[in-house]
Amino acid sequence: MRWSNPETGLVVPDQFIPTAEDTGLIHEIGDIVLGSVLAQAAQWSADGMPLFNISINLSAQQLRRSDSVSRIEVAVREAGLPFDRFVFELTENVLIDSSVETLRKLERLKGIGVRLAIDDFGTKYSSLAYLKRLPVDRLKIDKLFMKDFPGDAGSVEITTAIIAICRSLSLEVIAEGVETEEQVRLLQEKGCHLIQGYYFCRPLPPEGIRSFMNGRGRSMAPA
Numbered sequence: 001m002r003w004s005n006p007e008t009g010l011v012v013p014d015q016f017i018p019t020a021e022d023t024g025l026i027h028e029i030g031d032i033v034l035g036s037v038l039a040q041a042a043q044w045s046a047d048g049m050p051l052f053n054i055s056i057n058l059s060a061q062q063l064r065r066s067d068s069v070s071r072i073e074v075a076v077r078e079a080g081l082p083f084d085r086f087v088f089e090l091t092e093n094v095l096i097d098s099s100v101e102t103l104r105k106l107e108r109l110k111g112i113g114v115r116l117a118i119d120d121f122g123t124k125y126s127s128l129a130y131l132k133r134l135p136v137d138r139l140k141i142d143k144l145f146m147k148d149f150p151g152d153a154g155s156v157e158i159t160t161a162i163i164a165i166c167r168s169l170s171l172e173v174i175a176e177g178v179e180t181e182e183q184v185r186l187l188q189e190k191g192c193h194l195i196q197g198y199y200f201c202r203p204l205p206p207e208g209i210r211s212f213m214n215g216r217g218r219s220m221a222p223a
Contacts, residue, residue, distance in 0.1 A: 001013055001029070001033060003016050017029075017059070021059055021060075021061045024061070026059055026061045026062060027061065027062060027065060030058075030059070030062045031071075033056065033057075034056060034071075034072065034075055035075065037054060037056055038075055038076065038079040038081065039079070040206055041054055041079065041081055041085075042079045042080060042081060044209075044210075045080075045081065047210075049210060049213060050213075051081070051082070051085050052085070052213070053085055053086075053087055054085060054086055054087070055086075055087040055088075055089050055117065056086065056087070056088055056089065057088075057089045057091060057119065058088040058089065058090055058091070058094070059091045059094070060091065060094045060102075063094060063102060063105055063106075064102075068105060069105050069108045069109055069112070072088075072109065072112075072114070073112045076112075076114075082113075083112055083113030083114050084113050084114070084115065086114045086115070087114070087115045087116070087117050087137075087138060088109060088114055088115070088116055088117070089116075089117045089118075089119040089140070090106075090116060090117065090118055090119060090134075090136070091119060091120075103133065103134070103135075106134060106135050106136075107135055110135045115137040115138065116134070116135060116136045116137055116138070117136060117137065117138035117139065117140055117174075118130065118131075118134070118136050118138070118139045118140065119140050120140065120142040120143075120176070121139050121140060121141055121142060121162065122141055122142045122144070122145060122158060122162060123142045123144055128165065131165070131166075131169055131171070136171065137171065137172060138171060138172045138173070138174060139162070139166050139171050139172070139173050139174070140173075140174045140175075140176050140196070141159055141162050141163075141173065141174065141175045141176060141192075142176060142177075143176040143177025143197070144177075145158055145159050145175075145177075146175060146176065146177035146178055146179070146183060146197070147177065149183055149186075150182065150183065150186050156186075159175070159187075159190065160190050163187075163190050163191050163192050164190075164191070167191055172193045172194065173191075173192055173193050173194075174192070174193065174194040174195065174196055175187050175192050175194075175195045175196070175197075176196045176197060177196070177197050178195040178196065178197035178198075178199045178200075179197050179198045179199050180199060181199070183195075183199070184199060
C-alpha cells in the first residue's frame with residue numbers, strides 16, 4: 001500500500017502507518033486493504049489462475065478491535081476463498097502487546113485456518129521468547145540483515161542462527177530484501193525455506209501479476 005501525496009510524492013507505509021495507528025485510521029485502512037485483496041484474489045481465482053499464498057499485515061490496533069477475528073473470517077468466507085491461502089503478518093506492536101486477549105485472538109485466527117507470521121524479525125522489539133508463546137507458522141528475517149549480506153560476517157552469523165532456530169522449532173523462515181544470486185545461493189545453503197525481494201521481482205500492479213505467474217519468473221529450489 002502506498003499513499004500518493006500531491007505535494008510530497010509517494011509516501012511509503014513506514015511513514016504513514018504509525019500516524020494511522022495513533023489516529024485510529026488504521027481500522028479503515030485495514031478494512032480497505034482486506035476488501036481489496038480479497039476482491040482481487042477472487043477475480044484471479046474466477047479467471048482460472050492458481051491461487052498462491054497472499055500475505056496481509058495485521059497491526060496491534062487492528063487486533064485490539066473486539067470483532068477483529070470475526071471480521072476476517074466473514075470477509076474471507078464471503079469471498080469464497082480458502083483460508084489456508086492467507087498469511088497474516090504480525091507487526092512488532094503485536095509482539096509487545098502479547099496479552100492473554102491477544103494470544104486468544106491469534107489462536108482463533110489459527111483456528112479458522114489462516115496462517116500467522118512474525119514480520120521483520122531480528123530488530124527492535126523482537127525476542128526469541130515470542131517464538132514459544134505465539135502460535136505462528138512463519139518468521140521473516142528483517143531485510144536489514146540482507147543489506148550487507150553476505151559481505152558482513154555479523155549479518156551472516158545472525159541470519160544463520162535465526163534460520164537454525166526456526167528449523168528446530170518447525171517454523172518456516174523467509175528472508176526479506178534479497179536482491180542477488182549470491183544471497184540466494186548462501187541462503188539455500190543455510191536452509192532458508194523462502195526468499196522475498198527484488199531478485200525475483202519488483203512490486204507489480206494486479207495486471208502484471210498474471211504475466212509474471214505465467215512466466216514463472218525466477219524460482220528457488222526447495223530448501
